[in-house]
Amino acid sequence: MVIHRDLAARNILVDHNKVCKIADFGMARCIQDIGSDIYEQKSKASGRSWITSDDDPKLNKVLNQKPGALPIRWMAPESLYMNIFTHKSDVWSFGILCWEIVTLGATPYPGLTAREVMRQVTEGYRLERPDHCKPELYRLLATCWQQDLNKRPTFHHLKIELSTLLEHQTGYIDLENFPEDDYFSMQHNNDEKL
Numbered sequence: 408m409v410i411h412r413d414l415a416a417r418n419i420l421v422d423h424n425k426v427c428k429i430a431d432f433g434m435a436r437c438i439q440d441i442g443s444d445i446y447e448q449k450s451k452a453s454g455r456s457w458i459t460s461d462d463d464p465k466l467n468k469v470l471n472q473k474p475g476a477l478p479i480r481w482m483a484p485e486s487l488y489m490n491i492f493t494h495k496s497d498v499w500s501f502g503i504l505c506w507e508i509v510t511l512g513a514t515p516y517p518g519l520t521a522r523e524v525m526r527q528v529t530e531g532y533r534l535e536r537p538d539h540c541k542p543e544l545y546r547l548l549a550t551c552w553q554q555d556l557n558k559r560p561t562f563h564h565l566k567i568e569l570s571t572l573l574e575h576q577t578g579y580i581d582l583e584n585f586p587e588d589d590y591f592s593m594q595h596n597n598d599e600k601l
Contacts, residue, residue: 409436410494411429411500412500415504481499482500496556498561501565502549503515503551503552506537510537533552
């Protein structure tokens with residue numbers, strides 16, 4: 408079993424038959440190798456301050472990790488603040504990935520900086536339902552973003568629910584009413600993986 412730790416639209420390959428494959432296993436960890444369902448990332452102090460926040464030392468710890476940029480917009484709260492990664496943190500990321508698909512590739516949390524995303528997510532803010540996204544699909548995505556990781560669905564449950572939605576509905580996105588100006592790419596800090 409693998410914890411991917413970087414599920415995002417940029418890491419999904421689609422072939423000519425519309426078969427999707429997960430790619431970029433650079434951050435992945437095999438949980439059989441660690442003998443646990445939880446991977447706790449241990450970080451070395453870099454000694455270099457990249458971004459600072461006087462009022463949030465945990466935020467500093469996450470934002471100052473090196474090497475490599477972190478996919479903050481796709482990370483679950485327990486991953487952001489405690490460096491804890493599980494299948495349930497991958498479920499969180501999968502929900503964000505699906506939101507990306509619904510918005511045809513928009514950057515999650517448009518208009519917010521990485522620091523703002525971390526604070527907002529911890530305070531309970533979640534990505535809003537795009538107007539063109541069917542409520543049934545959005546409700547399923549929102550279950551992926553439960554603060555309590557034990558309340559998030561399993562991938563097996565998500566597969567069943569998505570299959571059921573597919574059987575009962577023809578469209579998840581109303582492209583006739585897609586608001587092209589609502590989603591945009593944004594400037595980002597080089598320490599943030601987009």
